[in-house]
Structure formats: C-alpha cells, structure tokens
Amino acid sequence: MEELIREQEQEIGKPLEGIDKYKVVIRNINGWFGTKQALKNINLNVKEKTVAAFIGPSGCGKTTLIRCLNRMHEMTPGARIEGEVLVDGQDIYDRSMDPVIVKRRVGMVFQKPNPFPTMSIFDNVAAGLKLNGIKDKKLISEVVEEGLRGAALWDEVKNELEKPGMSLSGGQQQRLCIARALALQPEVLLMDEPTSALDPIASSKIEELVRVLKEHVTIIIVTHNMQQAARISDSTAFMYLGEMIEYGPTNQIFKNPEKELTERYISGIFG
Amino acid sequence: MARLLDIGLDRVRNLIMDMAILARDSVNAALESYETGTMLRAQIFEYSEKLRVLQLEVADFTTELIARYQPVARDLRFIQSCMDIAYGFSRFGRYAYDIADVLETIGPIPDCDKSRVVDMAKTVKDMITLSVDSLKKLDKDTSKKLYMMDDSVDALYRSYLRLVLAPSKASYSYSEVRCFVSALLILRYLERISDHACYISDCVHYIVTADSSPRR
Numbered sequence: 001m002e003e004l005i006r007e008q009e010q011e012i013g014k015p016l017e018g019i020d021k022y023k024v025v026i027r028n029i030n031g032w033f034g035t036k037q038a039l040k041n042i043n044l045n046v047k048e049k050t051v052a053a054f055i056g057p058s059g060c061g062k063t064t065l066i067r068c069l070n071r072m073h074e075m076t077p078g079a080r081i082e083g084e085v086l087v088d089g090q091d092i093y094d095r096s097m098d099p100v101i102v103k104r105r106v107g108m109v110f111q112k113p114n115p116f117p118t119m120s121i122f123d124n125v126a127a128g129l130k131l132n133g134i135k136d137k138k139l140i141s142e143v144v145e146e147g148l149r150g151a152a153l154w155d156e157v158k159n160e161l162e163k164p165g166m167s168l169s170g171g172q173q174q175r176l177c178i179a180r181a182l183a184l185q186p187e188v189l190l191m192d193e194p195t196s197a198l199d200p201i202a203s204s205k206i207e208e209l210v211r212v213l214k215e216h217v218t219i220i221i222v223t224h225n226m227q228q229a230a231r232i233s234d235s236t237a238f239m240y241l242g243e244m245i246e247y248g249p250t251n252q253i254f255k256n257p258e259k260e261l262t263e264r265y266i267s268g269i270f271g
Numbered sequence: 272m273a274r275l276l277d278i279g280l281d282r283v284r285n286l287i288m289d290m291a292i293l294a295r296d297s298v299n300a301a302l303e304s305y306e307t308g309t310m311l312r313a314q315i316f317e318y319s320e321k322l323r324v325l326q327l328e329v330a331d332f333t334t335e336l337i338a339r340y341q342p343v344a345r346d347l348r349f350i351q352s353c354m355d356i357a358y359g360f361s362r363f364g365r366y367a368y369d370i371a372d373v374l375e376t377i378g379p380i381p382d383c384d385k386s387r388v389v390d391m392a393k394t395v396k397d398m399i400t401l402s403v404d405s406l407k408k409l410d411k412d413t414s415k416k417l418y419m420m421d422d423s424v425d426a427l428y429r430s431y432l433r434l435v436l437a438p439s440k441a442s443y444s445y446s447e448v449r450c451f452v453s454a455l456l457i458l459r460y461l462e463r464i465s466d467h468a469c470y471i472s473d474c475v476h477y478i479v480t481a482d483s484s485p486r487r
Contacts, residue, residue: 227341254343256481266343268274 022086023048023218024069024188029083031064031073031242038064039081040242046235051210051219053233053250055226057265061242062222066190069220070106071099087188104132107186111193113173115165115180121148122161124176128184143183150216151179152209171202178209182217189213191221195228207232226266230254238262276340283333283353287360290325291403293318294363298399298464301370302392305457308379312371315364322364329357348481352474356406359467359474363399366460373456383450388457391427394420395461398468405472411479414472418484424465428458 022045031039039061046052054062067073068081071092084091092102115124125144134140144161148154153175157168165176174194181189191210195203210219210232223229229236230250237247238257246253246262257263264270297318304311333350336342342350374380398420405413435451443451473484 226343230341230343255347257344263344267346268276 022046023088024052024220025084025086025089026065026069027084027086029065029068029081029085031061031068031081032079033064033076034078038242039068042083042244044237044244044247046218046220048218049214049216050234051214051221051232053229053236054220054222054239055224055229055236055266056239056245057270058224060239062239063192064242065239066108066192066220066222069188069190070108071102072108104128104184105186106188106190107181107184108190108192109174109177109181109194112197113170113177115168115173115176117164117166119165120162121157121165121168121176124165125179125183128180132184144179147179147183148176150182150213151175152205152212153179169202171198171205174198174202174206175209178206178213182213186217188218188220191219193222193224196224203228226254238265240265276336276342276346279332279336279340280346280349283329283336283350286325286329286332287353287356287406290322290329290357290360291406293322293325294360294367295396295399295403297322297364297367299396301367301374302388302396304371304374305388305392305453306385308381310371310375312368312375315368315371319361319364319368322361326357326361330354345478345481348478352478355474356471359471362467363464366464370457370460373453373460377449377453380446380449380453382446383454385454387427387431388454388461391424391458391461394424394427395465395468398424398465402468402471402475405475409475409479411476414469414476414484417469417472421465421469424462428462431455431458 024044024046026042026044029039029042030037042061042065044052054065056062064073067076069085069092073079073081081093085093087102087105090097092106116127119127122144125147126140129140129143134143145154145158148157153172156172157163157176165173168176174197178189178194195206198206207228210221213219214234221229221233233250235248236250236253238245238253238259238261240261246257246259248258252258253262254266257266297315300311300315300318303309304315333354336350337347340346398417401413401417401420404410405417432455435455469484476482476484
C-alpha cells in the first residue's frame, strides 16, 4: 500500500498552471498537530461557482485541510501549516491578511448544527453582521431574509423569527447555520460533513441547497458519504493518510479513477 | 471479508456464464440443423426462451444491485456491461431460433451446396467462443481480433448476396430458390450474431479500460 501511495504521490504536486482560472488554489500545504504531520504537500485548485468534495477514510486529513482554507486550523493549540492558500489569487496566510476578513470571505458550516443557543432565529443570522459593526436595522432585516431565503428556510420560519434557533429541527438548524454563514456573503463556503447528523430528508434538502448555492458561491464539502459526493460535487479529491491521492472531475473519479487506491476506496475494498 | 456487493456480482457473473453456454448451444444446434437436416426448432425455441428469461433476470438483478449498493468505477462498469452482454446472448438465442424457423418453413434441402454457410458458421462459432473466453478472462484485447473476423463474415455475406443477384442467375429453379433463400437468410443471421460477439468483447474492453472499443 505504501509503495502505491509513493508512486501516486510523485504525480501529484505538479506546478499549477493558470491559477487565475481558480477561486481557490491550495499550494504545497503541509499541516501539523504538534509533531504529527496531518497534511503532506497538498496541491489542489477549485474553480469558481463549483462544488468540490473531499473524501477519504477517517483521519485522512479532510477536515484538517478544509480548516486550513479559512485559517481555522491555526486556532487549534499546537497546530501549524506551511504553504499557500490563495483565494482569488490572494494568499490568506499573507501577513497583511486579517483572519477575521478571511473568515468572512470563506464561511464555514460544521458537522453538527450549532446555532447560538440563547439567540432567536433572527439573531442567529444577524449575529455575524452585528459583530462586524453593522447597525442599520433595515439592512440587517434585509440580509437576514436574504440569508434565510438563500438557505431555503425563509418560508418555514418567516412567521416565527423570534423563536429560539434551538427550537428548530436538526435539518432546519443546519440550514439556519448556512443562513448565518450566507449573511456575511462569503465567496467560498466550507461544509464539514454538513449532513452527517441529519435524517435522509433533511440531508436531501441540504444537498438540493448546495446545488442552488453554487450559482453564487464556491463550495468545498467534506463528506463520508460517497454517494453524496457523487450527487452534488463537480470535482472530487480523494485523500489518504494526509496525502491527496487523486483529484479530478467527479464523473471521472467515480466512473474511472486513475489511481488504484482511489478505486479501492470508493469501491469499499478498504476504508 | 467479502463485500456484500461481491456476492451479488458473483451471482451476475454466474447468470451470464449460464447464458453464454445456452447461447452457444442454441447457435450450434441451429447450425447442426442446417447441416444435417434434423429439425430442432422446438428445442432451440426452448433455449431462446430460457435466454430471454435469463436476460430479464440479469436486468432485474443488476438494477437491484445498483439500487442497493450504488456501485462505482469498475463494479459499475461490470454491472452496466452485464446488462448489454445479457442482451447480446439473448440475441444469439433469437437468431438461432430464426435459423431453425427458416429451415422448418423451407423444409428439407439435402441437395443444396452448404459450403458457404458452413464456412461462415465455423468462423462465427469461433467468434462466440472467443467472446465468451474474453468475458471469462476479462481480456480487453480480444475485440481487435473479433472485429477482423467480423470483417471477413461481412465480406462473405456480401459476396453471397452479389452471387445470388448476379445477372447470369436470372432464372432460378424452385430448388435453387430454396437453397439460396435459406442460405442467404442464415448468412444474414450469422452476420448479426457476429456483430453481437463483437459487442460482447466491446463490453469486456469497457469493463477493463473504461473506454469504448476503438472500433466503436
């Protein structure tokens, strides 16, 4: 297995051409937790207004990688990264970049819905705006409605915006979190296993939402559900032991992967 | 530990191999009927019906495998190809029955020159064997050889058609008409069987490489 990885590794990490065509460019990313290396020389480009899925077995580095894309990785004690992450050609790790602005441009939705427990539905969506100093109530109301509409939740909650966010169902809570992220009008939305805690109906709503959102936002999703990756993504990256084994159009990855390791994983032969 | 999907794939493989044997037997029986004059329509009809039922079984079961396991990559290509291969084998059965039906309709033709049909039959039987072997061994390279054989089968069929339509043969006797019509129809069915043998090896090529056969 290791020999296979070495062989495949040599083909990955080639120089990236025409990076201006891509919304997100990941260049030579290496990541560590203390002394343990979790990411090994990752290179990957994501086109604007597309969905990229990261798949791979538990512990392969998918979540670590996605957390590098809005500088959340560095918030973990002992964690560090090397390399570049370019959004629209700007390195988000450049000294001149404000991490708060990075997080505004690159929003994130987590595995478990995490609405602010003491806040209403309205305030959950408005929270980011208020934290960014926006006080215009009319503007905030408009943005909240837009966010909730964007997350396909408006029709379900428009008459109960003052109810606690926690009173919603799990699926609604996750869409509320998406609305909260959308309220800051991110250019890129990171989703870390956004449906793993949801039932199939709620999951399919999120999947439908992803298809709609990609008309405006570039989406990068981590998922353990390969069928979900196959359904909603335009490109898929397979990771294993911190390495990017294969990245390509989803159609090709699931019909005819180039790497034997990818084929074995998606076919359920290991993982 | 075997994947649950593997159990299903084994079952599909077995069904396809059962079809391969039946398909080969049905074509052999039809050609034997032509060569020896033994009327085997009922038996060949039975083969053909079994093949049709097996084709439906493959279609149902492969659809179930897709619904249950959502296979990808080579597994998916194998399942998709098995549907096409099952159809190919069912056509072998149908053409074998068509041959038997022609023979029964035309009646005994012991005095006809059967050499052309026998020659083509030998090539087509070899093609069936090759296509089944390519499936067993998942040999992607057989398709090239089969397409060359298919070219020779096509050429034989066309040359016989030209011979039958030649101006020098403007007036045929009744017995000659029966010889020509039976031979021409059987050559046509053999030509179609030859095409399906090629399609089966195309499927094998697709399973192994994920590319269509170069000829296609």
